[in-house]
Amino acid sequence: MRKYNFYAGPSTLPVEVLEELKEEIADYHGEGLSMIETSHRSPMYDRVHEETIELFHELMGIPVNYKVLFIGGGATLQFGMVPMNLLKPGTVGEYVKSGSWAGKAISDARTIGQVRILWDGKDSGYTALPDPVSLKPGNDAAYLHLTSNETIGGVQWKAFPKTGDIPLVADMSSDILSRTFDVRDFGLIYAGAQKNIGPAGVTVVIIRDDLAAASPENLPAYLRYKIHAEKNSLYNTPPVFAIYAINKVLRWLKARGxxxxxxxxxxxxxxxxxxxxxxxxxxxxxxxxxxxxxxxxxxxxxxxxxxxxxxxxxxxxxxxxxxxxxxxxxxxxxxxxxxxxxxxxxxxxxxxxxxxxxxx
The missing domain is CATH 3.90.1150.10 (Aspartate Aminotransferase, domain 1)
Known part of the structure; x- marks a missing residue:
């Protein structure tokens, strides 16, 4: 009997997807080898890679001036990559401290540059969120960062602030693809796959072209969004099997409305x-x-x-x-x-x- 998985992550995957993975584990579509062992530059993987990006654009309504990137390191790596890439001299990273995961993002950002907490839920024990309309980024803000859903505290944004020319950045690890919203309100979205879209091992980053292009030249290559965008997430070997599994989950999602x-x-x-x-x-x-x-x-x-x-x-x-x-x-x-x-x-x-x- 299959059990009901209420774990916070890694989380349950569609049974239909698991069955497909089982059927193809040793031989992918008669190719004579598995997707686990094929080259990330092989034609059989290339088709999956490109289709997965296209499915994200289709399902989330992602505009053409945004890139979909596949990066390792989990959302935790993004806690540092966001300020590394977006915090320029003389600017401040603004954050909403809504709970544990927002707190970890803030802690890592402080090792990179100046941080300002625009709202802190400490007084409520992190059981509430601010009115999105009340959040006004400062003129010196490089971005405003929020965590769309706190898995530990159980709070979730129902609407998002409008930040104008200041990029809105969101950690959507635990609710990406669970509800509709307008991607154009954001400059950058990142999400570990292991909640809603696949197995652990890959993080999806959705970034506006201008923000990716502005990555500082003095960062190591892997830590620059520009490199991942230019190389179509193939700068190094990506987590091929995890992306292949995501492809199946996205197909499953599309078939269900x-x-x-x-x-x-x-x-x-x-x-x-x-x-x-x-x-x-x-x-x-x-x-x-x-x-x-x-x-x-x-x-x-x-x-x-x-x-x-x-x-x-x-x-x-x-x-x-x-x-x-x-x-x-x-x-x-x-x-x-x-x-x-x-x-x-x-x-x-x-x-x-x-x-x-x-x-x-």
Whole structure:
């Protein structure tokens, strides 16, 4: 029996994609070898590489003056690459500190140059977000950086600030391709693949051409967006197999109505869980302001740690894995990424109802 994967990442992948990978693992389309072992410059991989870029443009509505790049190092490398490439002398990197991952991006940026925190959620315990309209970048800002969804704290931006001539930069690792938005509002978007779009090992960077072209010449080659853009992400050997798996996930997504289609499904999944939390206020609680509750990572508490442990054990026995909250905040967390079926969210909701009825 296949289990329901609620881990925050690496996360669940579509069963159909896993089956295709299994079928092609030793022989890709009769080529006589696997995509794991072929050259990144071979014709069989080149077709996959180009189609994957095209699918990103199509599914996200990415304009022609943006490049889609595949870079190693996870989103963590981007914490440093963004300021390395965008922070020029006399400018400041502005950040919204919305939780743990935003904090890590800020920490790394401070090793590169001057940072200014435009908004800090510390007073709310990082359970809220600012009104996007209230965020006004300074004239000396090189960019404004935000984390679109905090996997640990369970807060998610529902709308984004308009920053005018100041590039808006976003870490979208945990909610990319889960909902529709206008890419033109951003100068740069980056996302580790291992939540919604594939296995760990590759980070997708979507960058406007002018920002890529302005990469400083004094950086090592791999750390310059310009090099990756000019070489079409083939400056060095990219994570071929991970990109090949992403290609299949994007095809899977397109066949299900694209981003708009999956957004409707994600809304249903999140509502199934939040309705139980709100329907049992004396038993379940969510610390996050309702207006910014994440559809990807639902965090919640039970009346005691003992009951939380018992609930997590009960869920595991019923084939639901990964519901323990992050070690920094405790409690429970259900990650509802794109490939988690609606039936999985409903099964969890049913278990929550039954557990509350029994223990409440």
């Amino acid at each position: 694209g981003v708009a289609g999956i957004e409707k499904l994600n809304t249903q999944k999140a509502e199934a869980i939040y309705s139980v939390i709100d329907g049992n206020p004396g038993f379940y609680s969510s610390p996050v302001e309702k207006s910014v509750r994440s559809r990807m990572n639902v965090v919640f508490r039970l009346p005691s740690e003992e009951l939380e442990k018992e609930f997590i054990t009960r869920a595991k026995d019923k084939g639901m894995l990964g519901l323990k909250g992050h070690r920094d905040v405790g409690g429970c967390r259900a990650s509802l990424y794109n490939a988690l079926p609606l039936e999985g969210a409903r099964a969890l909701a049913d278990l929550m109802k039954d557990f509350a009825a029994e223990k409440g």
